[in-house]
Amino acid sequence: MENEKRMIVVPGEKVFNDQRRVEGGYADAKGTFATTMAMVHDDRLVPLKGYYLPKPGDFVVGIVKEETFNGYEIEMNSPYDGRLSTRETRERFQVGDVISAKVADVNEIHEPIIADPRKLGGGEVLDVESVKVPRIIGRNASMVETIKQHTKSELFVGKNGRVYVKGGNSALAIRAILKICKEAHTGGLTDRVVALLEGRE
């Protein structure tokens, strides 16, 4: 694959001639193939679509879905709901509350165990595809910091693709995030996002 050129691939399309264990890839005797829509760039496979699978250590934004006898069920923009035990927190939550939290563990029956919940209030929540999160955050958090500086909004980007925006020019922040999601597979995106934030686009 050429260094500069970005190539879009579909499931079943060959991406590498050798067998590699990469996210979004499937290796067999003939090489590595894409399993979802993805982009190949600089010898890397970057999925463009996918679902959030909770992993220990991830910081996420969740919504309280149900109160159970020993805690809460948290909806996490994922096929799996998180479990928050009342032992983990002093705060009481209600159905519909938006919280930031950490995935402490994923148990043997694939349930994410949530800890360190903090209620978020007064802002907006935006759901995007979790595969776009690295682009929204940027290298060393550069992209998200740029958005925060320009819009003066409070931004929390959950690994699960759920973004919490509060205050400042939140509408502009959301537009910037949606632009990143739409153009995540292109080059020169940082400059175009800055142009949007400065009102030049």
Next chain:
Amino acid sequence: MAASEEKQMIVNGKRLDGRGFNDLRPITIKAGVLKKANGSALVEWGRNKVLAGIFGPREVVPRHMTNPKRAIIQARYIMAPFSGQEEHGRSGPNRRSMEISKVSKHVFENVVLTSMFPKTMINIDMEVLQSDGGTRVAAITAASVALADAGIPMKDLVCGVSVGRINGQLVVDLDKTEDNYGESDMPLILSPRTGEVLLHQIDGKLTKEEISQAMDLSFEASKKIRELQVAALKERYESVLAEAENGNDNGGGN
């Protein structure tokens, strides 16, 4: 099927609609046509119109069907009452639609990486809005694109075509008339990458040699269908990429 007098469906070396023996009907495929489904696709194949929608992976309902090791696939093929004159009586859930739903489920169970999503279910719904022969193949081709649109990981994009015999001649992609009055019809679903056959059914009779020939013809035809599936999926990304690259070349800077 065959009446006492065989219906002439080949005239001057061409089929009734003017196609050659190995020609496909015109096919268009569009991905992401439904905003509420996780993934969707619309396939117009000759006079067939099939819409596929995907929901999931999500919690299994009813709960007792949950598989702790993998996602379960639920496939539903159904014909709308307005899909055709005869279909008005054949529409809705019936034994035929249950059979096609079942074989479609088997196709996707072998293609979707279900072990990545244990304890969830993936719903594949295929609605035939207009039917003119070869709807199961069109439906599965649409569902395959819809699954990719939904971001559900798969080993390959599958597609297929039906091959059959009319007036003693093997032909590719039978339409309704050819299916009704022909001697046999054999729908196939293939994985072009691996060469695997995921669905293989047959109505009528074919000799062993004819089946072997028919398989070769199907693989050949599937290459073209796959190109259309790939183009439908890449369309949105490539247009954004081209726009961005033009903007960069014109001084957007990098």
